[in-house]
Amino acid sequence: RKEVEQDPGPFNVPEGATVAFNCTYSNSASQSFFWYRQDCRKEPKLLMSVYSSGNEDGRFTAQLNRASQYISLLIRDSKLSDSATYLCVVKGSGAGSYQLTFGKGTKLSVIP
Amino acid sequence: NAGVTQTPKFRVLKTGQSMTLLCAQDMNHEYMYWYRQDPGMGLRLIHYSVGEGTTAKGEVPDGYNVSRLKKQNFLLGLESAAPSQTSVYFCASQRTGAAKNIQYFGAGTRLSVL
Numbered sequence: 001r002k003e004v005e006q007d008p009g010p011f012n013v014p015e016g017a018t019v020a021f022n023c024t025y026s027n028s029a030s031q032s033f034f035w036y037r038q039d040c041r042k043e044p045k046l047l048m049s050v051y052s053s054g055n056e057d058g059r060f061t062a063q064l065n066r067a068s069q070y071i072s073l074l075i076r077d078s079k080l081s082d083s084a085t086y087l088c089v090v091k092g093s094g095a096g097s098y099q100l101t102f103g104k105g106t107k108l109s110v111i112p
Numbered sequence: 113n114a115g116v117t118q119t120p121k122f123r124v125l126k127t128g129q130s131m132t133l134l135c136a137q138d139m140n141h142e143y144m145y146w147y148r149q150d151p152g153m154g155l156r157l158i159h160y161s162v163g164e165g166t167t168a169k170g171e172v173p174d175g176y177n178v179s180r181l182k183k184q185n186f187l188l189g190l191e192s193a194a195p196s197q198t199s200v201y202f203c204a205s206q207r208t209g210a211a212k213n214i215q216y217f218g219a220g221t222r223l224s225v226l
Contacts, residue, residue: 032213034213034214042219042220043202043217043218043219043220044155044202044217045217046214046215087154087155091213098143098160098162098168099145099157099160099170100157100213100215102147102154102155103154104152104153104154105154
């Protein structure tokens with residue numbers, strides 16, 4: 001089982017749509033979780049951290065289910081500017097706590 | 113603020129040539145990382161450093177060496193480039209004790225090995 005798995009997409013959605021991305025991770029001891037965004041031919045940038053209680057930042061909502069080892073990202077009222085690849089990221093534990101493990105990313109295209 | 117700066121931005125090498133990629137950060141971060149990103153493979157960790165004078169291997173270290181002689185700089189070396197090292201290389205830095213453990217990335221170096 002890969003450490004961090006995501007549906008690669010692409011997800012093609014119209015403006016204003018709601019879209020959800022899912023991610024699973026294999027290391028049950030993982031402590032920290034994130035969503036990064038990567039625009040085409042650019043570097044990854046932090047979108048938001050994911051907390052056990054769930055958290056929201058404007059149109060973006062992240063959820064964590066530790067029992068199922070599952071992370072989600074919900075984008076409401078999609079904008080053209082949301083078009084990007086979304087990376088699910090997990091921070092290791094113990095000896096791996098210095099490292100982040102990145103999923104391969106889910107590509108989103110928002111269509112006018 | 114400059115943040116994380118990578119040089120060069122692009123490079124073409126012939127098989128067997130050597131080169132060094134430079135990463136510089138002005139945020140006084142302790143941790144620094146080198147990743148490579150290939151189509152369909154995602155970001156993979158090559159080497160990392162948790163402080164000046166320290167380095168450690170990541171997931172795909174073979175064919176690369178690194179040095180962290182100064183806190184602000186992290187160098188990635190290719191001693192004898194191979195076509196399999198054609199990739200986009202990203203450097204990142206992270207401060208210690210940060211609750212969010214955020215990594216800040218440079219703009220990347222696009223390397224082609226012919």
